Amino acid sequence: MRITVGKGIDQYINQLTNLEMRSDGLIGQAVYEGAKIVTDAVSKNIDGIPTDDRPSAETRNGLRSLQKAALKASLGIAKHQVDNGYYNVKVGFDGYNNIRTDKYPSGQPNAMIARTIEAGNSFTKKHPFVGPAVRSSRAAAEKAMADVINKKTMEIMK
Secondary structure, X not given: OOOOOXXXXXXXXXXXXXXXXXXXXXXXXXXXXXXXXXXXXXXXXXXXXXXXXXXXOOOEOOEOHHHHHHHHHHEEEOOOEEEOXXXXXXXXXXXXXXXXXXXXXXXXXXXXXXXXXXXOEOOEOOOOOHHHHHHHHHHHHHHHHHHHHHHHHHHHOO
Protein backbone atom coordinates (compact mmCIF):
# COMPACT_ATOMS: atom_id res chain seq x y z
CA MET A 1 0.00 0.00 0.00
CA ARG A 2 1.26 3.47 -0.85
CA ILE A 3 0.21 6.67 0.87
CA THR A 4 1.40 10.03 -0.37
CA VAL A 5 1.78 12.98 1.99
CA GLY A 6 1.11 15.98 -0.20
CA LYS A 7 -1.12 18.25 1.84
CA GLY A 8 1.05 18.64 4.86
CA ILE A 9 2.19 16.66 7.82
CA ASP A 10 -0.62 17.90 10.10
CA GLN A 11 -3.28 16.42 7.84
CA TYR A 12 -1.32 13.17 7.64
CA ILE A 13 -1.11 12.99 11.45
CA ASN A 14 -4.87 13.62 11.67
CA GLN A 15 -5.50 10.80 9.20
CA LEU A 16 -3.29 8.43 11.19
CA THR A 17 -5.09 9.41 14.41
CA ASN A 18 -8.44 8.76 12.74
CA LEU A 19 -7.17 5.40 11.49
CA GLU A 20 -6.03 4.46 14.99
CA MET A 21 -9.40 5.41 16.53
CA ARG A 22 -11.28 3.30 13.97
CA SER A 23 -8.88 0.36 13.92
CA ASP A 24 -10.90 -1.88 16.27
CA GLY A 25 -13.96 -1.73 14.05
CA LEU A 26 -11.87 -2.10 10.92
CA ILE A 27 -10.08 -5.19 12.21
CA GLY A 28 -13.36 -6.66 13.45
CA GLN A 29 -14.90 -6.27 9.98
CA ALA A 30 -11.89 -7.93 8.39
CA VAL A 31 -11.98 -10.86 10.80
CA TYR A 32 -15.68 -11.43 10.08
CA GLU A 33 -15.07 -11.40 6.32
CA GLY A 34 -12.47 -14.13 6.76
CA ALA A 35 -14.77 -16.08 9.08
CA LYS A 36 -17.60 -15.94 6.52
CA ILE A 37 -15.39 -17.61 3.93
CA VAL A 38 -14.37 -20.37 6.35
CA THR A 39 -18.00 -20.84 7.46
CA ASP A 40 -19.14 -21.19 3.83
CA ALA A 41 -16.45 -23.82 3.22
CA VAL A 42 -17.52 -25.80 6.31
CA SER A 43 -21.17 -25.57 5.22
CA LYS A 44 -20.29 -26.85 1.76
CA ASN A 45 -18.38 -29.76 3.29
CA ILE A 46 -21.38 -30.69 5.44
CA ASP A 47 -23.24 -31.34 2.17
CA GLY A 48 -20.56 -33.88 1.27
CA ILE A 49 -21.02 -35.97 4.41
CA PRO A 50 -22.86 -39.20 3.54
CA THR A 51 -26.37 -39.69 4.90
CA ASP A 52 -27.11 -42.95 6.71
CA ASP A 53 -30.67 -43.20 8.00
CA ARG A 54 -30.61 -46.88 8.88
CA PRO A 55 -32.59 -47.43 12.10
CA SER A 56 -29.72 -49.22 13.77
CA ALA A 57 -26.33 -50.16 12.56
CA GLU A 58 -23.16 -51.44 14.12
CA THR A 59 -21.16 -48.73 12.43
CA ARG A 60 -22.91 -45.77 10.83
CA ASN A 61 -21.32 -44.38 7.67
CA GLY A 62 -22.33 -40.75 7.90
CA LEU A 63 -25.01 -38.71 9.58
CA ARG A 64 -28.74 -39.14 9.89
CA SER A 65 -30.67 -36.65 7.75
CA LEU A 66 -31.89 -34.79 10.84
CA GLN A 67 -28.36 -34.54 12.24
CA LYS A 68 -27.02 -33.20 8.95
CA ALA A 69 -29.78 -30.59 8.64
CA ALA A 70 -29.28 -29.52 12.26
CA LEU A 71 -25.51 -29.17 11.79
CA LYS A 72 -26.01 -26.96 8.76
CA ALA A 73 -28.63 -24.83 10.53
CA SER A 74 -26.57 -24.44 13.71
CA LEU A 75 -23.31 -23.42 12.01
CA GLY A 76 -22.44 -19.84 12.81
CA ILE A 77 -19.92 -17.18 13.72
CA ALA A 78 -19.60 -15.95 17.31
CA LYS A 79 -18.90 -12.35 18.27
CA HIS A 80 -15.20 -11.57 18.06
CA GLN A 81 -13.05 -11.19 21.15
CA VAL A 82 -9.79 -9.37 21.64
CA ASP A 83 -7.30 -11.38 23.69
CA ASN A 84 -3.96 -9.66 24.40
CA GLY A 85 -4.23 -7.69 21.18
CA TYR A 86 -5.27 -10.68 19.05
CA TYR A 87 -8.69 -10.64 17.41
CA ASN A 88 -10.36 -14.03 17.61
CA VAL A 89 -13.64 -15.25 16.24
CA LYS A 90 -15.11 -18.71 16.60
CA VAL A 91 -16.85 -20.60 13.83
CA GLY A 92 -18.83 -23.47 15.25
CA PHE A 93 -22.07 -25.24 16.04
CA ASP A 94 -24.70 -24.18 18.54
CA GLY A 95 -27.77 -25.77 20.05
CA TYR A 96 -29.32 -29.20 19.82
CA ASN A 97 -30.89 -31.32 17.10
CA ASN A 98 -34.33 -32.96 17.35
CA ILE A 99 -33.10 -36.50 18.01
CA ARG A 100 -34.07 -37.10 21.61
CA THR A 101 -32.62 -39.99 23.58
CA ASP A 102 -32.55 -41.03 27.21
CA LYS A 103 -29.13 -39.41 27.53
CA TYR A 104 -30.13 -36.29 25.58
CA PRO A 105 -33.82 -35.61 26.29
CA SER A 106 -33.51 -32.09 24.82
CA GLY A 107 -31.81 -33.39 21.68
CA GLN A 108 -28.22 -34.21 20.79
CA PRO A 109 -25.71 -31.34 21.05
CA ASN A 110 -24.74 -30.23 17.54
CA ALA A 111 -21.13 -29.58 18.59
CA MET A 112 -20.87 -33.18 19.81
CA ILE A 113 -22.26 -34.51 16.52
CA ALA A 114 -19.75 -32.37 14.60
CA ARG A 115 -16.84 -33.70 16.68
CA THR A 116 -18.11 -37.27 16.26
CA ILE A 117 -18.30 -37.09 12.47
CA GLU A 118 -15.00 -35.16 12.24
CA ALA A 119 -13.00 -37.70 14.25
CA GLY A 120 -15.20 -40.79 14.24
CA ASN A 121 -15.86 -43.12 17.16
CA SER A 122 -16.66 -46.76 17.80
CA PHE A 123 -20.01 -46.58 16.01
CA THR A 124 -19.53 -43.79 13.44
CA LYS A 125 -16.97 -43.69 10.64
CA LYS A 126 -15.03 -40.47 10.51
CA HIS A 127 -15.67 -37.97 7.73
CA PRO A 128 -13.45 -34.95 8.38
CA PHE A 129 -15.18 -31.82 7.13
CA VAL A 130 -14.04 -28.95 9.37
CA GLY A 131 -10.26 -29.37 9.10
CA PRO A 132 -10.25 -29.72 5.30
CA ALA A 133 -12.58 -26.69 5.00
CA VAL A 134 -10.29 -24.55 7.14
CA ARG A 135 -7.19 -25.59 5.21
CA SER A 136 -8.78 -25.09 1.78
CA SER A 137 -10.27 -21.68 2.62
CA ARG A 138 -7.32 -20.21 4.53
CA ALA A 139 -5.75 -18.33 1.61
CA ALA A 140 -9.09 -16.90 0.44
CA ALA A 141 -9.97 -15.84 4.00
CA GLU A 142 -6.61 -14.13 4.47
CA LYS A 143 -7.01 -12.33 1.15
CA ALA A 144 -10.52 -11.17 2.03
CA MET A 145 -9.29 -9.83 5.36
CA ALA A 146 -6.40 -8.00 3.70
CA ASP A 147 -8.77 -6.55 1.09
CA VAL A 148 -11.10 -5.19 3.77
CA ILE A 149 -8.24 -3.65 5.73
CA ASN A 150 -6.69 -2.09 2.61
CA LYS A 151 -10.02 -0.72 1.34
CA LYS A 152 -11.07 0.74 4.70
CA THR A 153 -7.60 2.14 5.33
CA MET A 154 -7.62 3.93 2.00
CA GLU A 155 -11.10 5.36 2.74
CA ILE A 156 -9.92 6.70 6.08
CA MET A 157 -6.67 8.07 4.69
CA LYS A 158 -8.32 10.10 1.89
